[in-house]
Amino acid sequence: MEECVLVIELTTRAVHSRLISESGRIMHSSTRPLETRLPSPDRPYIVELDPGKLWFSICSTAADCAKHAESGVSAITTTGQRFTTAVIGRGGRTLVLCPNMDARGAEVADFFTDSISEDAYRITGLYPSFLFSGSRIRWFVENDPEVFNAAEFFTTINGWLYFMLTGKPAEEPSQASGTFLFDVRGRRWSEEMCRVAGVE
Numbered sequence: 179m180e181e182c183v184l185v186i187e188l189t190t191r192a193v194h195s196r197l198i199s200e201s202g203r204i205m206h207s208s209t210r211p212l213e214t215r216l217p218s219p220d221r222p223y224i225v226e227l228d229p230g231k232l233w234f235s236i237c238s239t240a241a242d243c244a245k246h247a248e249s250g251v252s253a254i255t256t257t258g259q260r261f262t263t264a265v266i267g268r269g270g271r272t273l274v275l276c277p278n279m280d281a282r283g284a285e286v287a288d289f290f291t292d293s294i295s296e297d298a299y300r301i302t303g304l305y306p307s308f309l310f311s312g313s314r315i316r317w318f319v320e321n322d323p324e325v326f327n328a329a330e331f332f333t334t335i336n337g338w339l340y341f342m343l344t345g346k347p348a349e350e351p352s353q354a355s356g357t358f359l360f361d362v363r364g365r366r367w368s369e370e371m372c373r374v375a376g377v378e
Contacts (some may be wrong), residue, residue, distance in 0.1 A: 181252040184243055186236060188212070188258035188335060190278065193232070195239035197246055208242035210235035214277065223281035227335075229272035233342060256339040260356045261309040264338035265318070267328045270345070274325060275335060276314055283313025286320055290358070294374050301371055303355070303362045310358035312375040319376035332377065 180199040187194040192212050197205040213231055218224045244251060263276040276282070290298060290306035290313065299305055307313065311332060318326040333341065334357065337349040354360040354367070359375060361368040372378070 181249045182247045184240060184247070184251045184254045186240060186254065186256045186339065188232075188236075188256075188339070190259060193235040193239055195236070195243045197243040197251075206243045206246040208239035210239055212277075214279070221282075223284065225277060225280040227275040227277055229275055232275065236339070236342075254343065256336055256343075258334075258336045258339065260334075260353065261307075261311075262335035263311040263314045263357075264333050264335050264341075265325060265329050266331050266333065266338070266341065266347070268330050270330075270341070272338065273328060274318075275338065277335065278309065280314070281308055282317045282321075283308035283310065286316045287313050289313075289316055290374065294371075298358065298371065301361050301363075301368050302358055304358055306358070310356065312358035312371060315359075315375045315377060326376070 180201065182197045182199050182205055185196045185198055187196070189212070193210045194207065196207045199205050213228065214225050215228060216222055216224065217226055259278040261278045264272065265274040267273045287306055287308040295306060304310065311334065315332055331347050333347060333349055334353045336353045337347065341347050351360070351365055355362050359367055359371045
């Protein structure tokens with residue numbers, strides 16, 4: 179009997195867990211719909227995910243698959259939306275989850291264009307966009323300082339999945355490169371971009 183890998187995938191519409199055999203065969207698949215919420219009805223472009231409901235969907239789909247892993251699960255891997263943001267507070271509490279459809283950064287996108295546009299491209303390989311974590315973090319600085327000041331760290335939702343599974347904050351470089359905060363040549367967080375976003 180083959181060992182299997184558990185793949186957890188977060189798409190724009192659903193949470194999927196799939197049990198994949200060593201030979202690449204899908205042994206079992208489980209899906210739950212992804213629920214979004216609009217915390218500010220007067221600004222419907224601000225979209226969030228409920229951390230508790232999302233984590234329940236992840237755990238329940240993973241458990242569905244694990245029941246079919248007769249020889250055990252040899253590894254767990256995750257994949258998900260790009261251009262997402264998670265705000266993690268002290269004690270590991272999830273404060274806010276912004277999916278890729280969250281456009282709150284549009285309210286501050288000009289801040290980056292006016293202050294660091296060309297340098298930003300040199301550092302990150304990207305031009306400013308309201309979808310990047312840098313813009314969302316700047317939005318929290320200017321519009322919700324209570325959440326910003328309560329944050330211990332920021333990550334993508336894929337990084338959040340890793341944190342929830344392991345208890346350790348980490349970010350995979352290809353995901354980090356979509357945050358507008360990552361120095362793609364140095365393969366490290368850019369102090370300059372983080373400072374502009376408001377993160378020391």
